[in-house]
Amino acid sequence: MPTSSLLAMRVRATDSSPIMTDPSPTEKWLRIGVDGGASKTDLILTDAEGRILIEKTGPGCSPSHLGQDGARVLISRQLRDLITGRPGIRARITHTLLFMAGDPAFWRDYAVNLEGYGRVEADLDSVPALQLACGNGPGLAIHGGTGSFVAAREPDGRHHYAGGLGWRIGDPGSAHDLGVRAARRTLMEMDGWSAPSPVGTSVNETIGKSTRRDLLERLYTANDPSSLLAGLAPAISRLAEEGCREAATIMAESLQPLVDLAHRVAGQLALPPGFACGLSGRLFSNPVAVRIVTDQLNRAGLDCRISRITEEPIEGVRQILAGWKS
CATH class of the missing domain: 3.30.420.40 (ATPase, nucleotide binding domain)
Structure with missing residues (x-):
């Protein structure tokens, strides 16, 4: 239908x-x-x-x-x-x-x-995001949200999954990864190795700590450190959209390994020229993130049609249900 x-x-x-x-x-x-x-x-x-x-x-x-x-x-x-x-x-x-x-x-x-x-x-x-990215055709879905992953579908319909290893190992382009990079930048500012920036101010305000010792203690003793760090991501996203260079750099450095993974997947599967590439997840509601990934994909030489997925994953589920024959 x-x-x-x-x-x-x-x-x-x-x-x-x-x-x-x-x-x-x-x-x-x-x-x-x-x-x-x-x-x-x-x-x-x-x-x-x-x-x-x-x-x-x-x-x-x-x-x-x-x-x-x-x-x-x-x-x-x-x-x-x-x-x-x-x-x-x-x-x-x-x-x-x-x-x-x-x-x-x-x-x-x-x-x-x-x-x-x-x-x-x-x-x-990942399958609903892939459905929204390319329907029944070949393509990729690059997801940046609480976690991150790359999903792919070959022309014969087989689908694949890459990344999504979780916060303990590392999900580039995820909320947790953005938070880790923001916390690291803040500590470098406190040590005097990086210039003060809105990133450091935002991290200290969000976590409620203003000294290096207190910040480190909070980060290492939190009951749920993953959620604490991921909770820094919305502020980094907002700062990047407001033109903060340091926040945009954090975003670009977090997204580059995810784009590298997408490039590897597309190459190993030999996806056809002009394949669909959908960007899903909360991170890509930020136009700065979309622009960064678009530039990174273009520099990688991927011949694809890039779009931002605006529907929720449950819409992809609905489409799959509608097309599932008894």
Whole structure:
């Protein structure tokens, strides 16, 4: 079916609305789609043509953050909540697609053992972004958000995933990586090896520490250091957009390894000239980040059509559900 905007396809339903008690032909068989990330989980129930009948958003369900038992319990509850109070719906669910952050083997095992939701399959959370980037054709999706990754689809439909190694190892172009670089710059300013800048002022204001010792102690003793550092990213993004040279440099240095990875993936897969390359994630809502990556991709010599993905990943899930044949 033609790609439509999410709003155009949405039919809102409140928790108490008795929808679909007398289903139309397209509502006779239903499908569930899930986009499960580290920060939030989006769930939709659609009809066979991809119209959204119910939608919900809940907490993130990554096993990397919750542990496997916690992730399993949370997503199971979210699936139940999606259809609770609507008798007869479960019997009409033919497909459930899970696009999840975290260990793919864990989610495949979860899908195999999930009963009562039709045919259940699990795949990487990068797939919806890839759908929005290039539809059913070859191309790349470069994602910069809480984490980062490069996803690719070959002309024969096979898709691939690169990066996404998590904050402990390093996700270039992610909120955490921006925060680490901003904190490092701030400490260099405190030591006198870099000139004072709005970056240092912003980091000290955000974390609430004004001396080198206090800042280091806070960074190393925080209960959740990843979230603390990632929380610096919005200010760096804002400063870059306001014209702060130091913030823009941090952004460019963080993004370059992600672009290098995209270049390697495109070359090894021999993607055809003019392939689609979509930029997804919160970082690329910043026009400075888009301009930086566009320049870096052009300098790398990639022959691609670059666009910014403005839709949420759940729209990619909806499109995949609509095109999934029984």
